[in-house]
Amino acid sequence: MSLINKRAEQRNAEIISNKKVGAYHHMVFAAGDMAAYCRPGNFVAISVGGTGSSMILRRAFAIYRASDRGQYGGTIELVVAPHGQGSRWLTSLEIHDVVNIVGPLGTSFGIPTEPAAALLVGGGYGSAPLFGLAEVLKERGCRVDMVLGASSAGKIYAPLEGKRSVNSLTITTEDGGAGIKGRVTQVLPGLIDKHGSEIIYSCGPMGMLAAINEISSSLGLLHQCAVEEAMACGIGICMTCVIPVKDSSGVIKMTRSCIDGPVMDGAKVIWDSSRKVPQGTWGFNG
Amino acid sequence: MSLINKRAEQRNAEIISNKKVGAYHHMVFAAGDMAAYCRPGNFVAISVGGTGSSMILRRAFAIYRASDRGQYGGTIELVVAPHGQGSRWLTSLEIHDVVNIVGPLGTSFGIPTEPAAALLVGGGYGSAPLFGLAEVLKERGCRVDMVLGASSAGKIYAPLEGKRSVNSLTITTEDGGAGIKGRVTQVLPGLIDKHGSEIIYSCGPMGMLAAINEISSSLGLLHQCAVEEAMACGIGICMTCVIPVKDSSGVIKMTRSCIDGPVMDGAKVIWDSSRKVPQGTWGFNG
Amino acid sequence: MDNQFQAFDPRCKFGSKFFPSPIFTASGCAGSGKELSQFFDLDELGAVVTKSISVKPRSGRATPRMAETPSGMLNSIGLQGPGIDQFLAEDIPWLISNNARVIVSISGETIDEYASLARKLRGVSGISGIEVNISCPNVENRGMVFACDPVASKSVVESVRRNVGGELPIIVKLSPDVTDIVSIAGEVINAGADGLALINTLLGMAIDIDAMRPKLAGKTGGLSGPAIRPVAVRAIYQVHAAFRNIPILGMGGVASGRDALELIMAGASAISIGTANFGDPTSVVRIKKELVDLLKERKFSSVAAAVGVAHEK
Amino acid sequence: MDNQFQAFDPRCKFGSKFFPSPIFTASGCAGSGKELSQFFDLDELGAVVTKSISVKPRSGRATPRMAETPSGMLNSIGLQGPGIDQFLAEDIPWLISNNARVIVSISGETIDEYASLARKLRGVSGISGIEVNISCPNVENRGMVFACDPVASKSVVESVRRNVGGELPIIVKLSPDVTDIVSIAGEVINAGADGLALINTLLGMAIDIDAMRPKLAGKTGGLSGPAIRPVAVRAIYQVHAAFRNIPILGMGGVASGRDALELIMAGASAISIGTANFGDPTSVVRIKKELVDLLKERKFSSVAAAVGVAHEK
Ligand SMILES: Cc1cc2nc3c(=O)[nH]c(=O)nc-3n(C[C@H](O)[C@H](O)[C@H](O)COP(=O)(O)OP(=O)(O)OC[C@H]3O[C@@H](n4cnc5c(N)ncnc54)[C@H](O)[C@@H]3O)c2cc1C
Ligand SMILES: Cc1cc2nc3c(=O)[nH]c(=O)nc-3n(C[C@H](O)[C@H](O)[C@H](O)COP(=O)(O)OP(=O)(O)OC[C@H]3O[C@@H](n4cnc5c(N)ncnc54)[C@H](O)[C@@H]3O)c2cc1C
Ligand SMILES: Cc1cc2nc3c(=O)[nH]c(=O)nc-3n(C[C@H](O)[C@H](O)[C@H](O)COP(=O)(O)O)c2cc1C
Ligand SMILES: Cc1cc2nc3c(=O)[nH]c(=O)nc-3n(C[C@H](O)[C@H](O)[C@H](O)COP(=O)(O)O)c2cc1C
Ligand code: FES
Ligand code: FES
Numbered sequence A, B: 001m002s003l004i005n006k007r008a009e010q011r012n013a014e015i016i017s018n019k020k021v022g023a024y025h026h027m028v029f030a031a032g033d034m035a036a037y038c039r040p041g042n043f044v045a046i047s048v049g050g051t052g053s054s055m056i057l058r059r060a061f062a063i064y065r066a067s068d069r070g071q072y073g074g075t076i077e078l079v080v081a082p083h084g085q086g087s088r089w090l091t092s093l094e095i096h097d098v099v100n101i102v103g104p105l106g107t108s109f110g111i112p113t114e115p116a117a118a119l120l121v122g123g124g125y126g127s128a129p130l131f132g133l134a135e136v137l138k139e140r141g142c143r144v145d146m147v148l149g150a151s152s153a154g155k156i157y158a159p160l161e162g163k164r165s166v167n168s169l170t171i172t173t174e175d176g177g178a179g180i181k182g183r184v185t186q187v188l189p190g191l192i193d194k195h196g197s198e199i200i201y202s203c204g205p206m207g208m209l210a211a212i213n214e215i216s217s218s219l220g221l222l223h224q225c226a227v228e229e230a231m232a233c234g235i236g237i238c239m240t241c242v243i244p245v246k247d248s249s250g251v252i253k254m255t256r257s258c259i260d261g262p263v264m265d266g267a268k269v270i271w272d273s274s275r276k277v278p279q280g281t282w283g284f285n286g
Numbered sequence C, D: 001m002d003n004q005f006q007a008f009d010p011r012c013k014f015g016s017k018f019f020p021s022p023i024f025t026a027s028g029c030a031g032s033g034k035e036l037s038q039f040f041d042l043d044e045l046g047a048v049v050t051k052s053i054s055v056k057p058r059s060g061r062a063t064p065r066m067a068e069t070p071s072g073m074l075n076s077i078g079l080q081g082p083g084i085d086q087f088l089a090e091d092i093p094w095l096i097s098n099n100a101r102v103i104v105s106i107s108g109e110t111i112d113e114y115a116s117l118a119r120k121l122r123g124v125s126g127i128s129g130i131e132v133n134i135s136c137p138n139v140e141n142r143g144m145v146f147a148c149d150p151v152a153s154k155s156v157v158e159s160v161r162r163n164v165g166g167e168l169p170i171i172v173k174l175s176p177d178v179t180d181i182v183s184i185a186g187e188v189i190n191a192g193a194d195g196l197a198l199i200n201t202l203l204g205m206a207i208d209i210d211a212m213r214p215k216l217a218g219k220t221g222g223l224s225g226p227a228i229r230p231v232a233v234r235a236i237y238q239v240h241a242a243f244r245n246i247p248i249l250g251m252g253g254v255a256s257g258r259d260a261l262e263l264i265m266a267g268a269s270a271i272s273i274g275t276a277n278f279g280d281p282t283s284v285v286r287i288k289k290e291l292v293d294l295l296k297e298r299k300f301s302s303v304a305a306a307v308g309v310a311h312e313k
Helices: A032-037 A085-091 A124-139 A184-195 A206-219 B032-037 B085-091 B124-139 B184-195 B206-219 C084-097 C111-122 C150-164 C181-190 C226-242 C257-266 C283-297 D084-097 D111-122 D150-164 D181-190 D226-242 D257-266 D283-297
Strands: A009-021 A024-030 A043-046 A059-067 A075-080 A098-105 A117-123 A143-150 A168-173 A199-203 A222-226 A242-246 A252-256 A263-265 B009-021 B024-030 B043-046 B059-067 B075-080 B098-105 B117-123 B143-150 B168-173 B199-203 B222-226 B242-246 B252-256 B263-265 C012-014 C017-019 C023-025 C066-069 C072-075 C102-106 C127-133 C170-173 C195-198 C202-205 C220-224 C248-250 C270-273 D012-014 D017-019 D023-025 D066-069 D072-075 D102-106 D127-133 D170-173 D195-198 D202-205 D220-224 D248-250 D270-273
Touching: A009 A032, A009 A075, A024 A085, A032 A059, A032 A075, A032 A098, A059 A085, A059 A098, A059 A124, A075 A085, A075 A124, A117 A124, A117 A184, A117 A206, A124 A143, A124 A199, A143 A184, A168 A184, A184 A206, A199 A206, A206 A222, B009 B032, B009 B075, B024 B085, B032 B059, B032 B075, B032 B098, B059 B085, B059 B098, B059 B124, B075 B085, B075 B124, B117 B124, B117 B184, B117 B206, B124 B143, B124 B199, B143 B184, B168 B184, B184 B206, B199 B206, B206 B222, C017 C127, C023 C283, C066 C220, C066 D226, C072 C226, C072 D226, C084 C102, C084 C111, C102 C111, C111 C127, C111 C150, C127 C150, C150 C170, C150 C181, C181 C195, C181 C226, C195 C226, C202 D226, C220 C226, C220 D226, C226 C248, C226 C257, C226 D066, C226 D072, C226 D202, C226 D220, C226 D226, C248 C257, C257 C270, C257 C283, C270 C283, D017 D127, D023 D283, D066 D220, D072 D226, D084 D102, D084 D111, D102 D111, D111 D127, D111 D150, D127 D150, D150 D170, D150 D181, D181 D195, D181 D226, D195 D226, D220 D226, D226 D248, D226 D257, D248 D257, D257 D270, D257 D283, D270 D283
Parallel strands: A117 A143, A117 A199, A143 A168, A199 A222, B117 B143, B117 B199, B143 B168, B199 B222, C023 C270, C102 C127, C127 C170, C170 C195, C195 C248, C248 C270, D023 D270, D102 D127, D127 D170, D170 D195, D195 D248, D248 D270
Antiparallel strands: A009 A024, A009 A098, A024 A075, A043 A059, A043 A098, A059 A075, A222 A263, A242 A252, B009 B024, B009 B098, B024 B075, B043 B059, B043 B098, B059 B075, B222 B263, B242 B252, C012 C017, C066 C072, C072 C220, C202 C220, D012 D017, D066 D072, D072 D220, D202 D220
16 A cells, blocks of 8 residues: 655645746745655645635646745745646736645655766656756766757746756757757657766656657666646545556556656556556456 | 616626725725616626636625716625625625626616605615615605614614715614614614604515515505515526515516516515415415 | 638537527526527527426425525526416517527426427427426326336327427427436437437535525425536437437536537537526627637537537547 | 533444444545545544455556546546455555544445455454445446346345344445435345445546547546535435435535535435545545534534434424
């Protein structure tokens, strides 16, 4: 039985800043002690819609940055895409508004014990957790290269301060509006080669992660990815967020991405499993 | 077939002022042309909860005052009791917030063609429409006396500027916190006698209206009352807001209080009919 | 849009009749038509579906008749109405003279009442169809709701078919409060229904925890509004899967063009708007516009082309 | 409060067992118990009702498994679980050692599976009851859900009763997706149920209008949350009216003490919290406190005294 993140707690958090950056909102929350326990890859779950809302489920957001002391005490920063009703509500909030937040949740990116060359790949707002990760890797003496991809330039989230901790940053856009025209996976083999990458960290849409995993597995590289599956609870009690993952003995199990993820070993995930349970999954008889 | 108020329209209205007054909020809305068509007794129906709210029905509010020109163009003023989720949401709004409003709706108080002595009786926020009525009556040369009752002093809504147009104002509270201890109906016979009242106008809880009607009918006085029944639509299409009322030929019909009310002839209403259809009502077979 | 030079066909068809717009009002949620006509032109609508009309006048139930619930409401109107004769004398002529297409909803307490309502409607010119509301208690069978009983449902429809003649489309409105809606649908189709209306309200209740009694005087009421939309989508999907050729008038919690499209993709050919009218008197006009825009964005050249597409994947 | 010196009795009783609090978690909405225990002490609960456990391990359905709907959600988990043996070896001992009272929810695809689950539970010490989830497809009868078939429902309960012995209270969980829930309740009571759990989710569906297909991989799903509360209240009210002496574990959209009290006044003796846990991990603690405060304000000296009071007026 998995446990939720040991440090998870539920609290109200005041909004300290909410700025539009390209297609996203960069939002800062006064989150007190919670900030101290956030690791790159962790996420928070936020109530949306306010009292009397018809939206009854929390929304999950990867933690972009957390700092445990400052003018406002501990703070947590998120990068939110105004997408549907819940995220639009959140991004429309103003400074001093208060939200209810549960976190930190989920697994975090594994950090190599020895310095290694790491390639960080982000799609859209999937870049968010990678900057904090880059800092940690950098501190551990790793080489850190980053590739960010999106459909258009506005959807690349790459703030100046974030770029400081990477050795190189490559950008791809599908419409060619910024960086190289195309997808991250097109530039990946070349970059791996060039930088001698030993481990890939990724975060973004599931299709992108699957494509990255094909490359990493064909090259025999480690691949730590932060998956995103629709989550009703974020704390391991609803079983909605599962993806098929091989356990240590090779058995495929439907595994909660909120507790045993979002960061997972890409090699263990059975990709392209949306809308079907892979043959051979434990307990599958269909 | 009844028609809704001919002047009814649907529009967005900005909040210009929202002040707590005793147990209520006095709220002012920039309502444009709508203001010009409001008559004492009319009400408006306002959407509550904002986008994504679980509250799907409008809330009805009697118009306290309307003025068709001023700094903000036409304005409509309401007196709102923060009661349940909808009214609390409304009273929590701030200046410049915008609400969607349908109005003016319903019937208005009938004005005597000749000057007459009028007694206006209000319970709780039921005083709201009476001040505008008092002004009109006064202009027509009527004597206007007013009685306001509530459970406690904070629930008496009687602003200074409103009092100007009445010849006398009597207050009753059930806890004796202001004015005479007791209910409006206790002081009514004496006041009618003293002021020679010929017509009673009332607005407040249904039980109070019924008690007033007993007095008016025993004394043979006219009684125009603004009733309050739960309304789903406010525009005559749902049939939830009915009360049993005698029509011109004496037949009791379940009558929509949003279209044929809220102001009705007290003598025609079959009182004490909550939770039962009166015997003899047209089409009743139970 | 890409479609700007291409005509978009917004029509739908029940029986032999075409309707120019896929957005109708739902029975009991549009008054007499007159009240809404102050906010928009009734000609905007595919049709006005009238409140369910009975043989005799009905007072309806006592108040309170409504309670708001999360994303929904309960109502217990009890089919208040003037009876068929006054209705035909007053409401219908007004609607027709105001260019509204009219579908008359009928309700009875016995099979005979349905038959006599159908006979009264037979000769009426200018109406475009009948919606048979069978969510009514059958006084001849311990008050069991017709729609919950396949045999009674079938008899009602047969008798309406026989008495109304062959011309007027008959749309039968089913209740979701049954174990197997597909089998009820099958019965009424066999009995001669030209279309189905899905769904009527769900039976619900709310309790006032201060007064410590049911909020509604009638105790139980019909649950409607966005809360029930997933049930409506499911019912429409199941019935459309079983009977591809029977047009469905879909309803249940539609408050936007997106909602309408959801029901259409599940299998509805047209949409009735009920509770949404209460919160927004011009919702039908908005929903129609939103729906057509969404369909065009998705390159559909007609409403009909989108009907049931969710079954294909 | 006036009651401050008077002891308030929060207990409820199913069969021979007392539970110290009227707030339980709902089956499938509390994980293994362990996850929630990080937010509060499980001893706060009347009982943890476990996810429905099957004879064999089950992978459950493919994803997406959930869709949010207005004031509700759809889920299609497909009873994912490790099977009864691993469950008894791991989950149960953990719960018991953490002072949780445990009601084991069981589900089968045949009458025999229910029987064998009951036999496995017979000897297990420390558990306080069985909830029989009969909203499962019966593979021996064209996949028709047991709870929709009075005969099958009865057979399941008889067989569980026979196999589990006389001690453990049996609570049978009914589906609202039936024409007549009272008659199903009657059948399972005759078959030996000590209590009823009302209600399971409603069958619903949502369609993704961009992908043009059902949002859930399993197409249909169970609708839960505040949207369905009026249906739960109605079902509880109807069943309590018919069977005053059978305790009901009420559930369906309870998210506050007020909601819980609504179900209690309709006839529930205790309340399970499902979907509300997802939006608020500490909701059970809050709801319990709110409920007790509301009861005290209304001068009730126990939860039991408020059960079904809405029937009295
Ligand atoms: C681990 C994790 C991390 C995330 N990090 C971020 C982030 O950093 N920034 C950001 O903008 N968004 C992030 N998301 C997505 C976010 O949680 C919301 O799903 C998104 O904001 C859309 O919600 P909505 O209410 O605006 O849209 P709606 O479409 O109205 O959402 C409706 C419901 O569907 C759920 N849902 C549907 N599809 C998905 C999906 N593919 N993934 C997750 N939930 C789904 C939503 O959570 C919600 O419950 C993350 C999701 C997960 C699971
Ligand atoms: C003609 C009319 C004029 C009104 N004028 C005023 C006014 O000037 N000031 C004011 O504060 N309030 C007024 N009200 C009451 C107001 O419309 C709301 O009912 C009240 O604010 C409570 O709504 P809520 O959302 O806060 O409470 P909730 O209890 O959450 O309301 C739930 C629902 O019940 C309805 N409801 C239940 N009982 C009643 C009832 N007895 N009367 C009306 N609706 C009911 C509400 O409208 C709403 O749909 C008036 C009502 C009517 C019908
Ligand atoms: C106040 C009210 C009155 C209704 N009256 C009728 C009726 O007379 N006949 C009928 O067939 N359905 C009636 N209905 C059901 C609606 O036509 C519709 O089927 C249901 O409300 C679901 O749609 P909605 O969610 O859009 O309201 C009524 C619904 C409401 C809310
Ligand atoms: C994600 C999820 C999983 C569920 N799993 C089960 C289950 O395994 N067995 C069962 O009897 N009910 C299950 N249910 C139904 C709940 O126990 C409960 O009856 C229903 O959700 C209504 O309550 P609620 O509105 O409080 O959630 C599940 C509900 C949800 C939302
Ligand atoms: S989101 Fe509920 S178990 Fe993962
Ligand atoms: S409130 Fe709908 S008819 Fe009066």
